[in-house]
Amino acid sequence: MLMSQAGRTLIKGALFMVAALALSACSMFRGDDAPAGQSRADDNRDRGGVSIFGGGNNDSSASQAGIGVNSFLWRASLDTLNFMPLASADPFGGVIITDWYSDPTTPNERFKATVYILDTRLRADALNVSIFRQQQQSGAWVDATVDPATEIQIENAILTRARQLRLGQLPQ
CATH class of the missing domain: 3.30.530 (Alpha-D-Glucose-1,6-Bisphosphate; Chain A, domain 4)
Structure with a gap:
């Protein structure tokens, strides 16, 4: 059975809305209490995890801003x-x-x-x-x-x- 043009447009629109809602929900996992300019890469450091961009330890002399290694x-x-x-x-x-x-x-x-x-x-x-x-x-x-x-x-x-x-x- 063939679907009408209006039906295809409705399904495409519904899929677009679901995708837009899913993507916008990603930002709700970040609390508003984070200081301005703090990267999400720093989140793991605060929880004792490993940061993917260096600075995994809290020794400020080990890494500088803008460099991912010692x-x-x-x-x-x-x-x-x-x-x-x-x-x-x-x-x-x-x-x-x-x-x-x-x-x-x-x-x-x-x-x-x-x-x-x-x-x-x-x-x-x-x-x-x-x-x-x-x-x-x-x-x-x-x-x-x-x-x-x-x-x-x-x-x-x-x-x-x-x-x-x-x-x-x-x-x-």
């Missing part, structure tokens, strides 16, 4: 790798990717680094560094192995710099 690790990573050209930096995801860097004394070898900041707290396990190395052979760049100690040395340099930054901001 600010000391972020700044220390940028400071430590400042000699390498920066390809990408995502402060919300906590990823820093450098472009290829070749030391002028060894032009047939180049390095690239990726730093992952995994937590809002200043901890050794909140940092992961990956180093990539290539050597030039017959005019083409070929992947080469990286000594695992190199990645550990860079992680330690970043952690040392992060501690220095943290101690520099303590009240005297």
Whole structure:
């Protein structure tokens, strides 16, 4: 049986109204007592949960507004790798990717680094560094192995710099 044009329009209108009511009901779960400008991402922090944008702990020095990871690790990573050209930096995801860097004394070898900041707290396990190395052979760049100690040395340099930054901001 075919439905008339008026019947289809009525059903579409009813579905539209149900969808509009369902979407408008989403805003009623937020209380009016929240301070202006507070993000819903902060709701979990108030209940002891985990915030998806960092700042899950209530240590105000662990993260700054506008950055989703530990600010000391972020700044220390940028400071430590400042000699390498920066390809990408995502402060919300906590990823820093450098472009290829070749030391002028060894032009047939180049390095690239990726730093992952995994937590809002200043901890050794909140940092992961990956180093990539290539050597030039017959005019083409070929992947080469990286000594695992190199990645550990860079992680330690970043952690040392992060501690220095943290101690520099303590009240005297």
